[in-house]
Amino acid sequence: MIQSRDQRIGEVILDLRNISLAFGGVKALTDISFDVREHEIRAIIGPNGAGKSSMLNVINGVYTPQEGSITLDGKRFTRMNPRRAAEAGIARTFQSLALFKGMSVLDNIMTGRNLRMTSGVLAQAFRLGSAEREEIRHREFVENIIDFLEIQAYRKVPVGRLPYGLQKRVDLGRALAMEPRILLLDEPMAGMNIEEKQDMSRFILDVNDEYGTTIVLIEHDMGVVMDISDRVVVLDYGKKIGDGTPDEVRNNPEVIRAYLGASN
Numbered sequence: 001m002i003q004s005r006d007q008r009i010g011e012v013i014l015d016l017r018n019i020s021l022a023f024g025g026v027k028a029l030t031d032i033s034f035d036v037r038e039h040e041i042r043a044i045i046g047p048n049g050a051g052k053s054s055m056l057n058v059i060n061g062v063y064t065p066q067e068g069s070i071t072l073d074g075k076r077f078t079r080m081n082p083r084r085a086a087e088a089g090i091a092r093t094f095q096s097l098a099l100f101k102g103m104s105v106l107d108n109i110m111t112g113r114n115l116r117m118t119s120g121v122l123a124q125a126f127r128l129g130s131a132e133r134e135e136i137r138h139r140e141f142v143e144n145i146i147d148f149l150e151i152q153a154y155r156k157v158p159v160g161r162l163p164y165g166l167q168k169r170v171d172l173g174r175a176l177a178m179e180p181r182i183l184l185l186d187e188p189m190a191g192m193n194i195e196e197k198q199d200m201s202r203f204i205l206d207v208n209d210e211y212g213t214t215i216v217l218i219e220h221d222m223g224v225v226m227d228i229s230d231r232v233v234v235l236d237y238g239k240k241i242g243d244g245t246p247d248e249v250r251n252n253p254e255v256i257r258a259y260l261g262a263s264n
């Protein structure tokens with residue numbers, strides 16, 4: 001299994017060079033460089049306040065770093081913006097879920113299709129047939145995601161009524177509906193019990209295998225991501241203190257020190 005996964009990992013598709021980001025006097029990120037290869041599961045870990053969320057927000061263009069560059073598919077940017085990131089196939093999930101609690105599972109996942117829908121109101125008025133066909137295609141795609149995530153039984157249930165672990169799964173489904181090439185997962189296992197964490201780990205691996213999606217995930221619990229990640233970047237106080245395979249990172253004295261010194 002591990003060998004076949006390694007064989008599928010391709011070229012660098014996302015390359016972050018010398019990224020520095022400050023908020024006023026607070027240095028959130030200092031001179032961070034790392035890359036992400038096609039089809040890889042790449043984790044960014046670190047204690048609270050290490051800069052993980054800031055890094056994710058630099059990748060998807062929400063924050064503009066004061067220094068550094070981002071190269072995506074060989075194109076170099078000094079700034080990304082959320083629209084460009086979305087068009088380039090970068091999607092994300094959120095730590096605090098960004099779902100519509102009163103809407104059904106199906107409708108929430110459909111919202112992830114919006115960027116892919118070409119038919120607007122006018123098309124629906126004048127080309128009803130093709131708009132309808134498009135709607136059917138999108139629904140089929142979403143139904144496939146629902147089957148894949150094993151949430152068929154909750155299709156029509158308002159998301160707010162589901163347990164937290166299932167809501168996280170719906171959030172993953174919403175991001176998958178965008179058919180991302182690169183999926184950014186913001187603490188996908190935070191607040192979950194062990195069984196939910198195991199389920200989520202399995203879905204992340206399956207997404208990576210079956211959809212071929214490149215995954216960048218952030219997490220502050222070192223244990224849960226070590227089993228599923230190909231390579232891990234470790235941040236501490238906005239600096240990169242480790243980068244390598246899970247084994248390399250686990251045995252890195254600086255990483256061990258940062259985690260032993262951390263209160264969580």
Ligand SMILES: Nc1ncnc2c1ncn2[C@@H]1O[C@H](COP(=O)(O)OP(=O)(O)OP(=O)(O)O)[C@@H](O)[C@H]1O
Pocket residue numbers: 023026027028046047048049050051052053054055220
């Ligand atoms: N919008 C902001 N304005 C000001 N300071 C910020 C902002 N976002 C992050 N910071 C600061 O930047 C530093 C890094 O924060 P960040 O949220 O990126 O860390 P993190 O590793 O994601 O932490 P956690 O695990 O707690 O989510 C912290 O000192 C934080 O207070």
